[in-house]
Amino acid sequence: MQKRKLRNLEVSAVGFGCMGFSHGYGPGPGDDEAIQLMRKAFELGCTFYDTAESYGAGANERLAGRALAPIRNQVAIATKFLMREALPGVELRKEIRARLEASLARLGTDHVELYYQHRVPESIPIEEVAGVMGELIAEGKILGWGQSQASEEQIRRAHAVTPLSAIQSEYSMMERMFEKDVIPACGELGIGFVPFSPLASGFLSGKVTARDTYTGDDVRRVITRFQADNIRANQPLLDLLAEIAKEKGATPAQISLAWMLHKKDFIVPIPGMRKMERIRENLGAADVLLTAVEFERIESALAKIEIHGNRTDEDIAKLRNIR
Numbered sequence: 001m002q003k004r005k006l007r008n009l010e011v012s013a014v015g016f017g018c019m020g021f022s023h024g025y026g027p028g029p030g031d032d033e034a035i036q037l038m039r040k041a042f043e044l045g046c047t048f049y050d051t052a053e054s055y056g057a058g059a060n061e062r063l064a065g066r067a068l069a070p071i072r073n074q075v076a077i078a079t080k081f082l083m084r085e086a087l088p089g090v091e092l093r094k095e096i097r098a099r100l101e102a103s104l105a106r107l108g109t110d111h112v113e114l115y116y117q118h119r120v121p122e123s124i125p126i127e128e129v130a131g132v133m134g135e136l137i138a139e140g141k142i143l144g145w146g147q148s149q150a151s152e153e154q155i156r157r158a159h160a161v162t163p164l165s166a167i168q169s170e171y172s173m174m175e176r177m178f179e180k181d182v183i184p185a186c187g188e189l190g191i192g193f194v195p196f197s198p199l200a201s202g203f204l205s206g207k208v209t210a211r212d213t214y215t216g217d218d219v220r221r222v223i224t225r226f227q228a229d230n231i232r233a234n235q236p237l238l239d240l241l242a243e244i245a246k247e248k249g250a251t252p253a254q255i256s257l258a259w260m261l262h263k264k265d266f267i268v269p270i271p272g273m274r275k276m277e278r279i280r281e282n283l284g285a286a287d288v289l290l291t292a293v294e295f296e297r298i299e300s301a302l303a304k305i306e307i308h309g310n311r312t313d314e315d316i317a318k319l320r321n322i323r
């Protein structure tokens, strides 16, 4: 697979979002199968794996660590620490260091290629986080750092202290809010952009129906783009994808990913996938090259399509209160 650069970190053009094996999408395959799937992806050219301390309360890091152990020096691992607000009495520098050490222990490695601040709340001083990240880079415990769902202003402030390698934020044909300011800022500052939920939680594959049901911690129970009326209202987007996919001999999921890969050479999506055929399909999107004419046609068609529903942290938090 072609490679891309997140600042100075070279990774495959499409990475692997490991979260779904432990968190966010209801029951998945068992650990042994998940490990095999992550290794198969490497055989297909994937060298970039994304996890976080919060996915399954550390279980996802343990799983990714086991899967990647035999190929550790050939892949880049990204993980994250999550603090939704400043914790009273907690010394930030100590806390981040302790969180990283715990992640490294679960992953079974002495460093990670990328360490993200999972959310960037105003109550946590950005410059202090950036300073700690600079120390961790100097010590070789992390090769680069990033923020998730940060605003342009937060990115500029952080980057001024310790240059950022990547911003990981939601981006897909259904969620384009960061096109306005964050993605251009990443281009200007030489920061990579890593779209999460690049298939809008699978919606853009065209395989979702209003009759599908979800259980457990599956975010599709609460995010509004999976409400039956929104699924129906978003049909024009799926029709566009199906049309382009047919012409290109590709699938709608591949066109969704090829579209963002075409946008900027510093964009590296990390789809989540728990089945072999989806791994082949999504990684294969790196070989689906759109011409300038095809890309412009998609862009102008998208501009006329209204998107219904979204995915917000507030909606996802409702999962805690439903059975």
Ligand SMILES: NC(=O)c1ccc[n+]([C@@H]2O[C@H](COP(=O)([O-])OP(=O)(O)OC[C@H]3O[C@@H](n4cnc5c(N)ncnc54)[C@H](OP(=O)(O)O)[C@@H]3O)[C@@H](O)[C@H]2O)c1
Binding pocket: 016, 017, 018, 019, 020, 025, 050, 051, 118, 148, 149, 168, 169, 195, 196, 197, 198, 199, 200, 201, 202, 203, 205, 207, 253, 270, 271, 272, 273, 274, 275, 278, 281, 282
């Ligand atoms: N920073 C953050 O706050 C944040 C938030 C969310 C996610 N993430 C990261 O980003 C990664 C990707 O996010 P995501 O999992 O929401 O991405 P996604 O790829 O948009 O959605 C994953 C879902 O789509 C389905 N899917 C994937 N490829 C498909 C295909 N070709 N055909 C049909 N269905 C397909 C998967 O189904 P199956 O599971 O059945 O294969 C899964 O249910 C996560 O794994 C995580 O590492 C980060």
